[in-house]
Amino acid sequence: MTRAFVKDQEDAHSIEELPDRLISPHPNYVTVQGLAAIEAEYARLQRDYAAAQAEDDRTLMAHIGRDLRYFAARRASAQVIEPPGDTKRVHFGSKVTIERSDGRRQTFRIVGEDEANPAHGTLSHAAPLARALMGKEVGEAVQAGNTEAQIAEIA
Numbered sequence: 001m002t003r004a005f006v007k008d009q010e011d012a013h014s015i016e017e018l019p020d021r022l023i024s025p026h027p028n029y030v031t032v033q034g035l036a037a038i039e040a041e042y043a044r045l046q047r048d049y050a051a052a053q054a055e056d057d058r059t060l061m062a063h064i065g066r067d068l069r070y071f072a073a074r075r076a077s078a079q080v081i082e083p084p085g086d087t088k089r090v091h092f093g094s095k096v097t098i099e100r101s102d103g104r105r106q107t108f109r110i111v112g113e114d115e116a117n118p119a120h121g122t123l124s125h126a127a128p129l130a131r132a133l134m135g136k137e138v139g140e141a142v143q144a145g146n147t148e149a150q151i152a153e154i155a
Contacts, residue, residue: 018062021070026126028077029092030112035078037115042071074114087154090133092125097153098133100144105152110134 030038045068052060084091090110097107108123110133116124123130132142133151141148 018066021066023070023073023077024113024126026113028074028079028112029081029125030078031083031093031115032080034112034115035075035080038071038075038078042068042075045071078112088137090136090151090154092134094133095155096133096151097155098142098144098149099152100149101147106149107153 045064049061049064049068052064081092083093087094090096092110095107095109097105099105108118108121108130110125110130111122113124113126116122116127118127125131125134129142129144132144136142136151138151138154141150143149
């Protein structure tokens with residue numbers, strides 16, 4: 001048996017055993033939209049896995065399988081948090097506008113980790129800024145990176 005043959009077998013074996021994606025230690029709070037997105041991603045991955053299986057693409061099956069396990073776990077642990085009725089204080093699901101010391105205004109909605117995308121105005125409830133905002137009211141200051149910011153609005 002040549003070394004190349006052994007190496008190919010080792011590579012194929014290692015591809016099939018990809019390590020699982022890390023699961024956050026934080027509670028898996030999600031919005032209604034966040035749960036729908038997890039469900040949609042899980043369904044898409046199931047379709048993709050079936051297609052990879054039909055093609056006998058073991059590398060793709062390993063990658064998709066890892067993502068399927070991740071989203072199955074996230075789906076199972078999801079805790080839907082209804083939108084807050086109170087706009088006096090910042091809660092999970094609140095839309096918060098802050099004004100930074102340099103005058104920039106930024107608005108974020110505090111959401112679940114899997115649905116967070118700061119570039120699109122959503123911030124994970126586990127992010128340092130979101131944790132600093134929780135429970136605060138309009139006019140209060142919070143640490144925002146290396147500077148302070150003031151809460152300008154809560155919706």
